[in-house]
Amino acid sequence: MTALETMLNQPYLLRTKAQQPGDGENLELEGYAEKAAFLINGNRYFAEVARTLRQARRSVWIVGWDFNPDIRMEPEKSDETLADLLHALAAANPTLEIRILIWALGPIYSEKSLQVLRKKNFPRNARIDLRFDLQSTVRGCHHEKLVCIDDAVAFIGGMDLTSRRWDTRRHRAWDALRRDPEGASYDPLHDVQAMVTGDAARLIGDIARRRWQSATGEKHNALAETSSFTWPRDLAVSLMHIPVSFVLTEPATTLRAGISDGIASTLGIIARARRQLFIEAQYLASFRVADALAARLQEEDGPEIIVICTRRSHGLIEKLFMGGNRDRVIRRLKRTDRADRFRVYYPVVPGPPVPGPAAPGKNDEVEVLIHSKLIIADDELIRIGSSNLNNRSEGLDSECDMLLEAVNDEQRDGIADLRHHLLAEYLGTTTETFAAAFAQSGSIIQAIDMLNDGPRGLREFAVDLSGSISPIRGTGFFDPTRPVKLLNRLGLGALFRLLVRPA
The missing domain is CATH 3.30.870.10 (Endonuclease Chain A)
Structure with missing residues (x-):
């Protein structure tokens, strides 16, 4: 059996985007990336996110499985945390809106950022809106890892902005900088994230807004005019107009x-x-x-x-x-x-x-x-x-x-x-x-x-x-391909969501 025959024997896999139900609007999912770079390992990703966030003017979308505001973004250079950076940006720019959506159980499963569920120290600015999503299906999770800034530049890949993701290309067996916010060291870890501009960034913003609406019921439109983004001179472009x-x-x-x-x-x-x-x-x-x-x-x-x-x-x-x-x-x-x-x-x-x-x-x-x-x-x-x-x-x-x-x-x-x-x-x-x-x-x-x-x-x-x-x-x-229908019909997901999600 060929790979194509394998796919054809699973009819539900071949549903097109046009066949998917939604809010009555078709979500555009194709375009061009004017520029693309691949940020290999957490040190490259975190540093580039920090630098790009400093250019934010109107909107920041962060979507992830987990999130930890206490991570250091560039531990080689400073002790500035993600929370420090976001609070400073919100305080300096009264027109900037920062929205963060994470899976409600991500901090529990990861055991890395339980304090974020209590919102005790983060966020401290009303224009930083942190929300928690619990999937409408029992045992399903919200797993995308997206960051979009001003619909002009965006990041997508395998990394959340959370602890135990930072490492360098050398992947030393022991690295004094490779520690979580509690000071515990962790194993070497490899990951890759893409940074894109052009249509690709705007489309990632649209996907982030779709997820936000699904989780919160609140609809936000794309920016009427996309802000300009200055590509860093010292960041090599891997692909152009692709x-x-x-x-x-x-x-x-x-x-x-x-x-x-x-x-x-x-x-x-x-x-x-x-x-x-x-x-x-x-x-x-x-x-x-x-x-x-x-x-x-x-x-x-x-x-x-x-x-x-x-x-x-x-x-x-x-x-x-x-x-x-x-x-x-x-x-x-x-x-x-x-x-x-x-x-x-x-x-x-x-x-x-x-x-x-x-x-x-x-x-x-x-x-x-x-x-x-x-x-x-x-x-x-x-x-x-x-x-x-x-x-x-x-x-x-x-x-x-x-x-x-x-x-x-x-x-x-x-x-x-x-x-x-x-x-x-x-x-x-x-x-x-x-x-x-x-x-x-x-x-x-x-x-x-x-x-x-x-x-x-x-x-x-x-x-x-x-x-x-x-x-x-x-x-x-334990590793199902689809939701367990019986549990969903019992409404347990909706009940738990009611208990966990803040007003």
């Missing part, structure tokens, strides 16, 4: 059908890749995605498939279902990979994780956690956003992803450069060195093999090929 489109995922409820454009786009990208498919994923636990990847591996001349994924799961449920199903997905794909075109890696850096010598044979390397949600097909297309490759991101949680598609050689070179930059980071080399190795071999796998010989690098997942390749029993409950 077509973009956005895909949404929204759960079905008793009153409306859901939107499953995210998984449809995933399957479409997998079907489209001709030579290389490069994926960075926090989770690899979707059996629909596994079906599509297996179909490509069965082709005589299919693409190389390279997945960079987190190895170590946190919490019992995550270890059992995300980690256990990941191993079963990998097992299935390795069994299918008769032409040796499939690799799943996790990145490591030299240890130990705390200052001092490592014990012999122990703690000699530390895993870098992967939090990004990124797919690159050949040198043609990038998808970046909030969707994980697990079941719940296919139809239970609300998600938003952006697709950028090259139409000329300059844009194709920009996409290839991003892929080479990411792989060079994992291997502890330069983008130019990896690009040269790839040009010599024509293969990402061979280029990795040529350069993957140091203490910092990529390790393959070791999976016993003799085990099960079916979902773990209970997956449908």
Whole structure:
């Protein structure tokens, strides 16, 4: 069965945007990014958000799974927190409106920012409006990660403005600056965010306003005139005037059908890749995605498939279902990979994780956690956003992803450069060195093999090929693809929302 046939066998995945119910208005989801840059790792993202926020004149939209106002935005330079910055902006500009929407249970699940639910110290300005969203479906979550400023510049990707996201390209096993607001250190973490201007920024603003209206019932229009934005001179532009489109995922409820454009786009990208498919994923636990990847591996001349994924799961449920199903997905794909075109890696850096010598044979390397949600097909297309490759991101949680598609050689070179930059980071080399190795071999796998010989690098997942390749029993409950209809009909979501959401 081909990837296309896999998608066609899931009719609900193919609903078009025009078929989705809404407030009577069609949401435009296509346009151009005048400029785009990829901010790799939290230090680049947080610093650029801080710099861009200082240009805000009329509106700021922050949409996330979690939010922590106490994070330091540029710990290398100052102790200024996100709260300090937002309060200063609101105090200095009486025309600026700042709206922040986060999932009501995000601070509880993350255990990072419980104080934000009490609004004790943040916000302290009436023009900073912090709201909490609880999905209309039981066990679903609000998962987009968006920032839009004046409808002129916006950010989208895998990172929330919360704690335990900041890190640098070096991903040191121990870094004195890599601490949460409580002072606790945490593991190295890799993520990617896109920064865009032009239509893409305005469309992200529209999506943020849509989410706000869905959560609060309040409608806000786009700015009548888009403010100008001065692109920083020291920030390289990765892509210019490139077509973009956005895909949404929204759960079905008793009153409306859901939107499953995210998984449809995933399957479409997998079907489209001709030579290389490069994926960075926090989770690899979707059996629909596994079906599509297996179909490509069965082709005589299919693409190389390279997945960079987190190895170590946190919490019992995550270890059992995300980690256990990941191993079963990998097992299935390795069994299918008769032409040796499939690799799943996790990145490591030299240890130990705390200052001092490592014990012999122990703690000699530390895993870098992967939090990004990124797919690159050949040198043609990038998808970046909030969707994980697990079941719940296919139809239970609300998600938003952006697709950028090259139409000329300059844009194709920009996409290839991003892929080479990411792989060079994992291997502890330069983008130019990896690009040269790839040009010599024509293969990402061979280029990795040529350069993957140091203490910092990529390790393959070791999976016993003799085990099960079916979902773990209970997956449908703990990692469902759609809402549990019985619970929704009982109205528990609405009741809990009434108790949690502030007036």
